[in-house]
Amino acid sequence: MGGLSLNYFLYLLQGMGWTVALTLLAFALGGLAGFLVMLARISPVPAVSRATAAYVQVIQGIPVLVILFIVYFGLGILEIDVPPLVAAGLSLTAYTSAFLGEIWRGAVEAVPRTQMEAAECLALTRWQALRDVILPQAVRIATPPTVGFLVQVLKSTSLASVVGFVELTRAAQVINNSTFQPFLIFGTAGLMYFVLCYPLSLWSRTLERRLNVGRR
Amino acid sequence: MRYHLEFADLWPYWPQFLAGAVTTIEFTFVATVLGLVLGIVGAIARRSGTAWVRVAAGGYVELVRNTPFLIQIFFLYFGLASAGLRLPVFAAAVLAMVINVGAYTTEIVRAGIEAVHPSQIEAAEALGLSTFQIYRDIILRPALERVYPSLTSQFTLMMLQSSITSQISAEELTGAANVIQSITFRSMEAYLVVGLLYLLLTLLLKSGFWALGQVLFPRRRRLGTAL
Numbered sequence: 001m002g003g004l005s006l007n008y009f010l011y012l013l014q015g016m017g018w019t020v021a022l023t024l025l026a027f028a029l030g031g032l033a034g035f036l037v038m039l040a041r042i043s044p045v046p047a048v049s050r051a052t053a054a055y056v057q058v059i060q061g062i063p064v065l066v067i068l069f070i071v072y073f074g075l076g077i078l079e080i081d082v083p084p085l086v087a088a089g090l091s092l093t094a095y096t097s098a099f100l101g102e103i104w105r106g107a108v109e110a111v112p113r114t115q116m117e118a119a120e121c122l123a124l125t126r127w128q129a130l131r132d133v134i135l136p137q138a139v140r141i142a143t144p145p146t147v148g149f150l151v152q153v154l155k156s157t158s159l160a161s162v163v164g165f166v167e168l169t170r171a172a173q174v175i176n177n178s179t180f181q182p183f184l185i186f187g188t189a190g191l192m193y194f195v196l197c198y199p200l201s202l203w204s205r206t207l208e209r210r211l212n213v214g215r216r
Numbered sequence: 217m218r219y220h221l222e223f224a225d226l227w228p229y230w231p232q233f234l235a236g237a238v239t240t241i242e243f244t245f246v247a248t249v250l251g252l253v254l255g256i257v258g259a260i261a262r263r264s265g266t267a268w269v270r271v272a273a274g275g276y277v278e279l280v281r282n283t284p285f286l287i288q289i290f291f292l293y294f295g296l297a298s299a300g301l302r303l304p305v306f307a308a309a310v311l312a313m314v315i316n317v318g319a320y321t322t323e324i325v326r327a328g329i330e331a332v333h334p335s336q337i338e339a340a341e342a343l344g345l346s347t348f349q350i351y352r353d354i355i356l357r358p359a360l361e362r363v364y365p366s367l368t369s370q371f372t373l374m375m376l377q378s379s380i381t382s383q384i385s386a387e388e389l390t391g392a393a394n395v396i397q398s399i400t401f402r403s404m405e406a407y408l409v410v411g412l413l414y415l416l417l418t419l420l421l422k423s424g425f426w427a428l429g430q431v432l433f434p435r436r437r438r439l440g441t442a443l
Contacts, residue, residue, distance in 0.1 A: 057415075058415060060418075061414060062376070062411045062415055063376040063378075063380075063390065063414060064376075065379045065380055065382070066379060066390060066393075066410055066411045066414060067411070069390075069393070069403070069407040070407045070408060070411060073403040073407060076404075077219045078219075079219075151281075151282065155283070156284070158284035158286040159286065161286070162383065169286055169287060169290075172287070173290070176290075176294065180298060181298070182290065182291065182295040183295040186290045186291040186294065187291060187295075190283045190291060193284055194278075194279065194282045197281075198282045201278070201282055
């Protein structure tokens with residue numbers, strides 16, 4: 001029973017790399033999909049906005065772990081050979097899109113109504129008004145919670161370990177199975193997550209404080 | 217070959233699904249009550265006049281909020297087992313949930329406490345209320361009333377998160393699906409059913425919290441708006 005050997009540590013670091021990669025993948029795709037969700041939620045067509053609201057309700061009402069299983073086995077049924085990365089990426093994208101969609105909708109709706117009315121008076125089309133008037137203001141409001149949510153996505157990638165994707169948590173499990181030093185191994189992995197998440201949390205908080213100063 | 221979803225195979229297992237749902241509800245109930253207590257203690261500790269208490273509470277909050285629940289649960293369950301303390305799965309799962317949700321609750325309650333105007337506390341002191349009375353009636357009640365919506369959505373998220381305890385083979389809803397699919401090989405169907413059950417639980421929990429809020433905070437109900 002030694003400490004954590006260099007090889008094991010490097011293995012954990014490699015897992016950490018995959019955690020970051022999966023986070024970026026899910027955040028990029030989920031952000032794209034979330035933007036569409038936000039657009040659909042503020043759509044003037046009631047059917048579109050209601051259908052999207054239902055989508056958000058469903059995704060937010062089911063655990064990410066269960067979504068992951070449904071995607072994993074669902075793709076298996078379609079006789080598509082799914083690499084764990086794809087299953088994890090897809091389910092985290094769905095999860096991210098629902099939450100970011102709602103966060104961004106909140107930000108868009110927080111922009112004073114008069115802004116939209118003024119844009120209409122200037123005969124801007126709906127898309128122009130959104131792009132040039134509403135969104136630039138909404139981005140300021142949306143940034144702190146978006147960064148905060150990035151932390152949630154990063155932590156959720158640990159679930160990918162369940163379908164056998166070797167990211168940080170899976171790497172820790174593999175090492176623990178051979179060395180059986182759970183405090184040391186999971187403690188180290190936990191610290192690695194902390195190193196990734198804490199700066200993001202701090203950044204989100206700083207952004208929020210700065211935003212509040214601007215509005216006061 | 218085309219696959220046909222076959223839910224009929226799952227029908228004989230409805231008692232297991234039900235038992236799983238009941239366990240999920242039990243986990244959620246215990247973790248909500250204890251997590252709220254821990255959160256209130258944590259929030260008071262974060263305002264403590266003693267520096268090390270403040271730092272310890274802050275460290276606890278940051279450590280828990282910036283690491284995944286799955287790692288926390290492995291650390292606790294396997295870690296304690298290796299140190300010779302074999303907790304029953306139920307205890308380990310609930311303990312991990314309480315520690316986890318306690319950190320989030322601490323931050324939410326703290327935000328509520330900070331929103332109580334200092335003059336309220338000064339007025340209470342001038343009236344000769346004891347520290348305990350001030351905390352109970354002047355600080356905590358209005359604070360909890362104010363942050364009630366955030367608290368309840370945090371507890372709803374925790375209910376969903378309890379699915380992760382299936383990874384230490386807790387037999388809650390997701391754990392039940394794991395077992396059933398390994399017997400019937402109807403994995404897709406099993407997880408779809410469980411997904412639907414979670415959705416129902418979420419809606420149930422949300423309306424339950426709403427109704428509870430109407431009873432607990434009549435002032436909020438009379439105003440009809442957020443405070």
